[in-house]
Amino acid sequence: MPNTILVGAQWGDEGKGKIIDVLTERADLVVRCQGGNNAGHTVFVNGKPHVLHLIPSGILRQSTVSVIGNGVVLDPVGLMAEIQGLNERGVTVDGRLWISDLAHLVLPYHRVLDALKENQMGDRKIGTTRRGIGPAYGDKVARVGLRLLDLLKWDRFTEKYRALAEERNTLFVQNDLEPVDIDRSLDELAAARDFLRPHVRNTALFLDEAIRSGKSLLFEGAQGTFLDIDHGTYPYVTSSNTTSGGAMTGAGVSPTCIDSVVGVIKAYTTRVGEGPFPTEQSFLADHFHGMGREFGATTGRKRRCGWLDTVMTRHAAMINGIDQLAVTNLDGLDTMDTVRLCTAYRLGDREIGFYPTDIDELAVCEPVYRDFKGWKTDTSGIRRLEDLPAEARTYLDAIAEYTGARVSWLSIGPAREQTIEIPMH
Numbered sequence: 001m002p003n004t005i006l007v008g009a010q011w012g013d014e015g016k017g018k019i020i021d022v023l024t025e026r027a028d029l030v031v032r033c034q035g036g037n038n039a040g041h042t043v044f045v046n047g048k049p050h051v052l053h054l055i056p057s058g059i060l061r062q063s064t065v066s067v068i069g070n071g072v073v074l075d076p077v078g079l080m081a082e083i084q085g086l087n088e089r090g091v092t093v094d095g096r097l098w099i100s101d102l103a104h105l106v107l108p109y110h111r112v113l114d115a116l117k118e119n120q121m122g123d124r125k126i127g128t129t130r131r132g133i134g135p136a137y138g139d140k141v142a143r144v145g146l147r148l149l150d151l152l153k154w155d156r157f158t159e160k161y162r163a164l165a166e167e168r169n170t171l172f173v174q175n176d177l178e179p180v181d182i183d184r185s186l187d188e189l190a191a192a193r194d195f196l197r198p199h200v201r202n203t204a205l206f207l208d209e210a211i212r213s214g215k216s217l218l219f220e221g222a223q224g225t226f227l228d229i230d231h232g233t234y235p236y237v238t239s240s241n242t243t244s245g246g247a248m249t250g251a252g253v254s255p256t257c258i259d260s261v262v263g264v265i266k267a268y269t270t271r272v273g274e275g276p277f278p279t280e281q282s283f284l285a286d287h288f289h290g291m292g293r294e295f296g297a298t299t300g301r302k303r304r305c306g307w308l309d310t311v312m313t314r315h316a317a318m319i320n321g322i323d324q325l326a327v328t329n330l331d332g333l334d335t336m337d338t339v340r341l342c343t344a345y346r347l348g349d350r351e352i353g354f355y356p357t358d359i360d361e362l363a364v365c366e367p368v369y370r371d372f373k374g375w376k377t378d379t380s381g382i383r384r385l386e387d388l389p390a391e392a393r394t395y396l397d398a399i400a401e402y403t404g405a406r407v408s409w410l411s412i413g414p415a416r417e418q419t420i421e422i423p424m425h
């Protein structure tokens with residue numbers, strides 16, 4: 001398999017974990033490049049769900065090497081717990097999980113800062129995962145962040161950590177919040193340091209060597225295009241570049257090594273957290289929640305739901321250079337009489353086919369829909385494209401046409417087998 005970047009082309013939760021797991025069969029290395037444990041990537045193996053937050057979803061195939069790149073913000077204590085959780089399920093990571101020494105750390109005060117900010121914003125809150133992601137990236141950009149390589153130099157680390165934690169504890173106490181217990185957190189961090197040390201290395205060098213020796217790399221995006229700090233619905237976004245460019249800076253590899261960009265989309269749209277969502281439909285949320293679907297893998301929150309929006313997916317294809325799509329959760333629409341696809345927006349008296357940059361404009365956009373006859377067939381057991389109802393194929397063809405990328409994978413359930421690969425003719 002060539003070197004591939006996989007990105008979410010909506011607001012996250014597109015089913016990236018499942019598609020990564022399917023593609024990993026043909027990859028030598030899987031690399032996470034941005035985000036942190038705000039991600040929740042669910043992979044079903046032998047009927048059992050595994051939710052991965054920081055570790056690449058490729059870890060579940062024993063032959064694959066996983067890399068956490070420099071662009072990820074990692075909570076060392078959380079990462080240790082995630083590795084231990086995998087060990088308990090019989091998945092070992094020794095010699096096949098490498099973590100960049102340049103990755104910035106998410107520390108206990110970042111989580112408190114995240115909560116403080118959200119509480120202070122009241123109605124204007126972002127609806128973050130409260131994992132401390134924004135404050136950790138904030139420290140990185142403000143050049144006061146601490147990295148994994150700092151954690152390994154203990155004396156230097158404790159000095160800087162104490163100073164930052166004390167300064168922030170003053171703020172927490174002023175706001176009636178529990179201050180960080182500095183000594184206790186240092187004990188936990190020391191345990192995580194010892195646990196993670198054998199996995200830490202210069203991953204840019206390691207990846208360069210892998211590329212030169214012809215290994216095939218799969219870059220696993222977290223979140224989605226419209227949560228991107230630059231291209232998303234700012235300020236209702238996450239704090240990293242979730243688009244294909246972010247994979248390059250976040251791993252320290254060159255764009256010239258990339259052969260394909262896969263965009264993952266649901267056959268409809270979901271969003272968790274606040275912010276505009278033109279095709280949102282409360283009846284669809286009730287429908288999916290009634291089926292026991294569309295609850296967040298990280299926070300358990302109910303996801304907001306709506307029709308598939310190809311103004312968005314077309315924009316995502318442009319920004320990321322998506323040449324192939326993986327469409328997931330098609331089976332979620334199996335019982336619909338009519339399936340709607342948003343093809344343009346009406347903004348005032350104009351019809352527009354592009355995604356407006358100003359979210360106040362986006363918020364008043366009315367979707368223009370094309371309606372498709374529902375297929376009213378259980379697709380979850382279908383294994384060949386030819387067996388898919390004609391109505392479903394028509395819908396998929398329209399998704400490809402309006403998005404401007406071919407559909408290469410179709411997912412009709414969480415299991416590996418519930419995937420249809422659509423070969424090029």
Ligand code: IMO
Nearest residue numbers: 012013038039040127128129222223238272273
């Ligand atoms: P995966 O990788 C869906 C959302 C949060 C919130 C906003 C900012 O599983 O697709 P943050 O905690 O990052 O500062 O929150 O981003 N968000 C996600 N939504 N899937 C995710 O990850 C998300 N990670 C963050 O809900 O709206």
Ligand code: MG
Nearest residue numbers: 013040041297
């Ligand atoms: Mg998720």
